[in-house]
Amino acid sequence: xxxxxxxxxxxxxxxxxxxxxxxxxxxxxxxxxxxxxxxxxxxxxxxxxxxxxxxxxxxxxxxxxxxxxxxxxxxxxxxxxxxxxxxxxxxxxxxxxxxxxxxxxxxxxxxxxxxxxxxxxxxxxxxxxxxxxxxxxxxxxxxxxxxxxxxxxxxxxxxxxxxxxxxxxxxxxxxxxxxxxxxxxxxxxxxxxxxxxxxxxxxxxxxxxxxxxxxxxxxxxxxxxxxxxxxxxxxxxxxxxxxxxxxxxxxxxxxxxxxxxxxxxxxxxxxxxxxxxxxxxxxxxxxxxxxxxxxxxxxxxxxxxxxxxxxxxxxxxxxxxxxxxxxxxxxxxxxxxxxxxxxxxxxxxxxxxxxx
Amino acid sequence: xxxxxxxxxxxxxxxxxxxxxxxxxxxxxxxxxxxxxxxxxxxxxxxxxxxxxxxxxxxxxxxxxxxxxxxxxxxxxxxxxxxxxxxxxxxxxxxxxxxxxxxxxxxxxxxxxxxxxxxxxxxxxxxxxxxxxxxxxxxxxxxxxxxxxxxxxxxxxxxxxxxxxxxxxxxxxxxxxxxxxxxxxxxxxxxxxxxxxxxxxxxxxxxxxxxxxxxxxxxxxxxxxxxxxxxxxxxxxxxxxxxxxxxxxxxxxxxxxxxxxxxxxxxxxxxxxxxxxxxxxxxxxxxxxxxxxxxxxxxxxxxxxxxxxxxxxxxxxxxxxxxxxxxxxxxxxxxxxxxxxxxxxxxxxxxxxxx
Numbered sequence: 001x002x003x004x005x006x007x008x009x010x011x012x013x014x015x016x017x018x019x020x021x022x023x024x025x026x027x028x029x030x031x032x033x034x035x036x037x038x039x040x041x042x043x044x045x046x047x048x049x050x051x052x053x054x055x056x057x058x059x060x061x062x063x064x065x066x067x068x069x070x071x072x073x074x075x076x077x078x079x080x081x082x083x084x085x086x087x088x089x090x091x092x093x094x095x096x097x098x099x100x101x102x103x104x105x106x107x108x109x110x111x112x113x114x115x116x117x118x119x120x121x122x123x124x125x126x127x128x129x130x131x132x133x134x135x136x137x138x139x140x141x142x143x144x145x146x147x148x149x150x151x152x153x154x155x156x157x158x159x160x161x162x163x164x165x166x167x168x169x170x171x172x173x174x175x176x177x178x179x180x181x182x183x184x185x186x187x188x189x190x191x192x193x194x195x196x197x198x199x200x201x202x203x204x205x206x207x208x209x210x211x212x213x214x215x216x217x218x219x220x221x222x223x224x225x226x227x228x229x230x231x232x233x234x235x236x237x238x239x240x241x242x243x244x245x246x247x248x249x250x251x252x253x254x255x256x257x258x259x260x261x262x263x264x265x266x267x268x269x270x271x272x273x274x275x276x277x278x279x280x281x282x283x284x285x286x287x288x289x290x291x292x293x294x295x296x297x298x299x300x301x302x303x304x305x306x307x308x309x310x311x312x313x314x315x316x317x318x319x320x321x322x323x324x325x326x327x328x329x330x331x332x333x334x335x336x337x338x339x340x341x342x343x344x345x346x347x348x349x350x351x352x353x354x355x356x
Numbered sequence: 357x358x359x360x361x362x363x364x365x366x367x368x369x370x371x372x373x374x375x376x377x378x379x380x381x382x383x384x385x386x387x388x389x390x391x392x393x394x395x396x397x398x399x400x401x402x403x404x405x406x407x408x409x410x411x412x413x414x415x416x417x418x419x420x421x422x423x424x425x426x427x428x429x430x431x432x433x434x435x436x437x438x439x440x441x442x443x444x445x446x447x448x449x450x451x452x453x454x455x456x457x458x459x460x461x462x463x464x465x466x467x468x469x470x471x472x473x474x475x476x477x478x479x480x481x482x483x484x485x486x487x488x489x490x491x492x493x494x495x496x497x498x499x500x501x502x503x504x505x506x507x508x509x510x511x512x513x514x515x516x517x518x519x520x521x522x523x524x525x526x527x528x529x530x531x532x533x534x535x536x537x538x539x540x541x542x543x544x545x546x547x548x549x550x551x552x553x554x555x556x557x558x559x560x561x562x563x564x565x566x567x568x569x570x571x572x573x574x575x576x577x578x579x580x581x582x583x584x585x586x587x588x589x590x591x592x593x594x595x596x597x598x599x600x601x602x603x604x605x606x607x608x609x610x611x612x613x614x615x616x617x618x619x620x621x622x623x624x625x626x627x628x629x630x631x632x633x634x635x636x637x638x639x640x641x642x643x644x645x646x647x648x649x650x651x652x653x654x655x656x657x658x659x660x661x662x663x664x665x666x667x668x669x670x671x672x673x674x675x676x677x678x679x680x681x682x683x684x685x686x687x688x689x690x691x692x693x694x695x696x697x698x699x700x701x702x703x704x705x706x707x708x709x710x711x
Contacts, residue, residue: 162700175465175703178532179696182469182636186692189561190685197554204553208543283536326548335544342537349530350517 014298034297034306041293041309045316049093052320053085057328087219088211092319092333093312095211095279098226098271100293100311101233103286104302105268108240109261113302114174116287117156117272123281124181124188125155126273127207130280131188134203135195144206145277152276153269155180209282209334211319222278229274230308233267237304240264244301282334284341285314291348314340377651385650392663403443403670404436408682411436441572442631443564443673443687444666447638449579449628451665452586452658453621454639455646459593459654460617461512461527464644465702468504468625469636470528472535476507477629478560479538486545486552493574497630501578504626508618510534562635562688564673575631582623583662589616590655597652635688637695638669644702668694 020027054065058080067073068081106115117123129151133139139147163176188207192200205212239260242250247257275282292314293306318336325331379385404416411419411428418424419432450468457466457473468474480503484496511534515527546553566572595608604610628635646660669687672694676685 162704172703174529174532176700178470179699179703182692182699183696186561186689189557190689192557193561193686197550200557201547201550201553204543204557205547208547283540329548331544332547335540335547338540339537339544342533342540345533345536346514346530349514349526349533354517 031297031299034299034303037293037297038306038309041296041306041313045093045096045309045313048313048316048320049089052089052092052316052323053081055320055324056080056085083216087216088214089316089319091211091214091219091222091278092315094223094226095275095282096285096289096312096315097308098230098275098311099282099285099315100289100307100309101230101304102268102271102275103288103311104290104304104307105233105240105264105271106286107290107302108244109264109268110173111244112173113291114287116284117152118281118283118287120173121155121159121177121180121184122152122272123276123283124184125158126152126276126281128155128184128188128191130206131191131203134206135191135199148276148281149273152273152281155184156269205332206280208332209280209337210332211279211322212330212332214279218278222274225274226271229267229271233264233271234304236260236264236267240304241301280332280334282315283338284344285311285318285337288341288344289314292344377647378649380651385656388649389659389663392660392667396663396667399667399670399674400440400444403440403674404432406674407431407436407677408684438566438569438572439564439673440670442566443670445572445576445579446564446628446632446635447666447669448583448662449624450635450638450669451642451661452583452639453624453628455643455654455658455661456586456589456593456617456621456624457639458643459657460596460614462597463527465528465640465699467637467640468621469634470535470640470699471508471511471531472538473504473507473511473531473621473625474629474634474636475535475538475542476510477501477503477626478634479503479542480506481559481630482542482545482552482556485555486549493571493630497574497578497627500630501622501626504629505618505622507534507538508622508625512618559633561686562633562691563686564632564669565684566631571631575627578623578627582620582627585616585620585623587658589613589620590658593617593654597654633688635669635691637691637699638665641695641698642668644698 015032017030017032018027019030050062050065054060054062060068060077060081064073064077065081068077069086073081103116106117106120107113109115126148129147129149130144132151133144133147137143137147159173159177159180162180163173192204195203239250239255242253242255243257243260243264245253250257250260272286289311290302290307293310294302296310297303297306299306315333315337318340319333322331322333322336325336379388401413401416405411405413409428409431411432415428416432419429420437423429423433453468453473454466457468457471458464477500480499481496484490484499490496490499511527511531514534515530542556546556592603592608592613595603595606596610596613597603598606600610625639642661642665643657645664646657650656650660669691672690673687676687676690679685
């Protein structure tokens with residue numbers, strides 16, 4: 001049997017199907033294990049979201065939740081499910097997916113499992129920017145979002161260039177990130193001390209990353225922006241994987257390395273920035289989701305779709321914990337993700353140590 | 357940084373690694389020590405004299421040696437002197453805990469702040485204040501100690517699993533991760549309750565303002581005990597610097613040294629955090645400066661750290677009083693601004709070497 005008789009090429013032990021639509025116009029190789037993992041993760045995420053919607057001060061049985069979501073409930077149940085609880089939970093799902101993809105892009109571009117926006121100082125900088133707007137300028141929602149974007153971008157660039165010394169090495173990136181974050185955190189503390197207690201507390205909750213009280217007015221813009229950004233990111237998935245081979249190999253495969261990298265960078269920053277502008281800096285999802293997803297799918301590099309599913313699941317679960325752990329008091333979801341993320345990080349260290 | 361500057365700093369770093377220290381004989385080191393003590397005395401006088409109301413140096417001496425009831429003398433006795441004493445004690449404690457951790461882990465980037473010890477102490481203080489409603493330092497200082505020792509042991513345990521042992525990189529990562537978890541939970545607890553939030557945002561900035569002598573009496577005995585224990589560890593730590601095998605061949609008891617160092621670090625970092633809040637970077641910078649002057653002998657490094665750390669902390673505190681007159685910048689904010697660039701510069705050196 002010659003190689004030509006095997007249309008799937010070399011067998012790496014991963015079952016792959018080729019999907020062709022419209023004759024040969026659209027074709028794509030589908031890794032079955034990846035698709036299965038993504039589907040399972042997505043189903044679990046939706047189930048967690050449904051449980052979150054059903055639980056609370058006013059319990060709604062799961063069947064009623066589903067009926068209300070399909071528009072078949074009226075009165076009180078419709079109001080509680082669709083108007084009060086759905087926007088927040090839907091935000092947790094889509095923002096989680098955005099964080100997962102953003103993290104995958106950063107980790108792939110920096111070729112470093114630690115190259116996530118929280119490590120490179122984006123979050124601390126976004127918080128500083130937002131605090132300037134909240135406390136010094138008394139700005140509204142869009143001004144805060146703008147301030148957070150500017151602060152985050154400047155800080156991320158600063159950390160990257162300070163860590164650049166014949167290439168960016170992972171450990172140096174972390175240490176420089178710690179240093180710059182420490183400076184910004186002290187500025188943040190100072191600004192919080194100057195503000196009135198209520199203002200300072202509201203700002204601190206924003207800074208922890210919170211979905212509390214987010215309604216339809218936030219869900220709308222976030223969904224619109226992400227509906228554009230996420231497909232754009234997924235279209236860049238293949239160039240991203242090829243860039244991981246190195247610029248020369250990527251060029252040989254027909255990729256415009258510089259342009260692809262720039263496009264990926266812009267999309268990654270925009271995804272993270274959208275999340276920060278909507279809910280504040282939510283840490284560790286972007287760091288953990290791509291790596292956890294990679295371990296589940298067993299794929300050679302970080303991939304976007306599994307990272308998105310994992311991110312949605314992580315943030316939905318974290319949001320459930322944030323709402324229910326100290327009920328009726330609601331925690332900012334960012335505190336839950338930081339705590340869980342730190343535990344994950346410690347586990348990762350222990351695992352790497354044992355392997356050596 | 358321009359390319360040329362980067363090259364120069366790299367050359368300097370390489371020379372530093374080769375050079376035993378600026379002062380190469382014990383006589384010269386003693387001379388340097390006298391200079392350092394003189395600087396410390398000058399800074400102490402400045403710390404009493406400079407503030408939102410400047411007081412002439414002659415009045416400072418009068419207030420201490422010939423007290424009368426004038427306003428200036430009252431300010432000095434009730435506010436400036438306790439603040440300065442607190443600064444000296446906390447500075448010594450922070451510098452020494454940094455020197456101890458750096459010597460034990462042979463990690464030039466170690467610092468109670470980076471390794472999460474301060475975050476651990478702060479976390480337990482938040483627990484005490486937020487959940488058990490504690491208000492006085494005598495009650496929550498025990499929580500600070502507990503937090504410091506639990507975190508130190510945890511970070512060291514997580515960082516040293518595996519055959520490679522506790523490498524600088526792994527210890528730092530473990531400290532950062534555990535510190536992030538603990539500060540995450542801390543801020544969660546403070547955000548649940550406005551009163552706690554208000555109290556902790558004051559304390560969390562790191563400040564030496566604590567009128568009266570209550571804080572000093574509550575913390576100084578622990579700091580003194582920690583300093584004595586630290587000095588006793590200097591000789592065994594010199595042996596540990598050669599590596600564990602060689603150290604035990606030379607007769608050092610490694611286990612006893614480690615336990616002693618952990619206890620001393622806990623006492624120092626816990627007491628300093630309870631007294632002044634989490635103040636970063638003093639423990640990172642001062643031992644480096646000391647090593648640069650005297651070379652690798654821990655006994656000299658510890659001596660110089662004890663003298664130079666209060667100089668740094670008091671100078672930062674004075675700076676904080678000057679830059680925003682008549683307001684003040686908390687000392688923890690100033691040390692972060694002075695220390696973070698030093699950390700970045702250290703990380704940019706080609707090789708983040710073990711000591």
